[in-house]
Amino acid sequence: MSRLRAFLCRLTALFSRRRLEAELAEEIESHLALSIDENIRRGMPPGDARREALRCFGGVEQMKEVYRDRRSLSFFETLWQDLRQGQRNLRRSPMVWALAVVTLAAGLGANATVFTTARAILSRPIEIFDQRRTVVLYSVNERQGLKRSRTSRDDYLAWRERAQSFDRMVACFSTTRVFAGQAEPESRSVVRVSPDYF
Amino acid sequence: MSRDKADVLQGTLALMVLKTLDTLGPLHGWGIARRIEQISGEMLAMNQGTLYPALLRLEQMGWIRSGWGVSENNRRARYYSLTRAGKKQLAAETGNWERTSAIMARFLRASGQAS
Numbered sequence: 416m417s418r419l420r421a422f423l424c425r426l427t428a429l430f431s432r433r434r435l436e437a438e439l440a441e442e443i444e445s446h447l448a449l450s451i452d453e454n455i456r457r458g459m460p461p462g463d464a465r466r467e468a469l470r471c472f473g474g475v476e477q478m479k480e481v482y483r484d485r486r487s488l489s490f491f492e493t494l495w496q497d498l499r500q501g502q503r504n505l506r507r508s509p510m511v512w513a514l515a516v517v518t519l520a521a522g523l524g525a526n527a528t529v530f531t532t533a534r535a536i537l538s539r540p541i542e543i544f545d546q547r548r549t550v551v552l553y554s555v556n557e558r559q560g561l562k563r564s565r566t567s568r569d570d571y572l573a574w575r576e577r578a579q580s581f582d583r584m585v586a587c588f589s590t591t592r593v594f595a596g597q598a599e600p601e602s603r604s605v606v607r608v609s610p611d612y613f
Numbered sequence: 614m615s616r617d618k619a620d621v622l623q624g625t626l627a628l629m630v631l632k633t634l635d636t637l638g639p640l641h642g643w644g645i646a647r648r649i650e651q652i653s654g655e656m657l658a659m660n661q662g663t664l665y666p667a668l669l670r671l672e673q674m675g676w677i678r679s680g681w682g683v684s685e686n687n688r689r690a691r692y693y694s695l696t697r698a699g700k701k702q703l704a705a706e707t708g709n710w711e712r713t714s715a716i717m718a719r720f721l722r723a724s725g726q727a728s
Contacts, residue, residue, distance in 0.1 A: 420675045449688055472660060474660070478662035478665060478666070482666045485666045486669060
């Protein structure tokens with residue numbers, strides 16, 4: 416609750432900088448005046464009284480810096496000042512402004528071109544088979560009534576050796592595998608293929 | 614200056630300010646600084662200026678409030694006073710501090726006996 420309050424205080428302080436700065440200066444003056452009065456009352460000559468008051472107070476400028484940091488959100492304060500400074504500079508030299516815009520535009524354009532090209536070239540799907548000329552062969556298991564059954568390794572080797580109508584023949588076997596690592600284990604379907612697949 | 618003078622820790626300073634305002638009522642920064650110096654028997658090495666960021670923080674937290682007034686010798690000054698939330702905070706902090714110092718005191722005595 417207090418923290419939220421403090422944050423809101425600092426936020427509103429962003430908008431009354433000038434008044435708060437004047438109040439800070441006045442408060443320091445008032446502190447020193449009270450301190451000097453006291454020193455004079457204790458019998459110091461005015462010059463010494465002021466020096467002593469300043470010594471007890473410590474570095475005024477350092478204190479102001481710490482105070483300002485705490486008073487508002489210094490990050491936004493400097494950001495705002497930087498933006499205004501930048502805006503003033505741009506208005507003073509429109510040519511620089513135009514040059515900056517052109518440079519940025521060219522940079523963005525070049526980037527977009529390079530990446531579009533690279534993507535078109537690199538992410539094209541790899542075509543292993545010409546689909547119009549590919550067929551899938553299965554064994555038939557009559558006993559179990561399976562029209563698409565697995566083929567044994569020996570059958571595959573025999574087919575491959577004797578078949579004359581095909582450019583090449585590869586073996587595929589789909590199954591699932593469990594992948595376990597640091598994260599939750601996952602079951603994924605995988606296809607095991609013979610080396611001449613690629 | 615002297616090494617015997619303790620640096621004022623941020624939290625302790627806040628507690629001293631709250632206690633001062635609780636005891637003396639509304640007071641300006643210079644008055645608070647003098648009071649802390651006097652009570653501590655000039656043992657604290659404190660630039661009076663460091664008091665102000667602490668006051669600002671306490672005010673932002675809603676534990677003290679401030680307003681301009683006139684001192685007894687006719688100087689315009691900013692007066693700080695304790696809020697109700699500040700009184701509560703003072704009570705809580707006092708409890709904390711007493712517990713901590715009691716534990717430290719016991720701890721330091723115990724290690725003396727052990728050797």
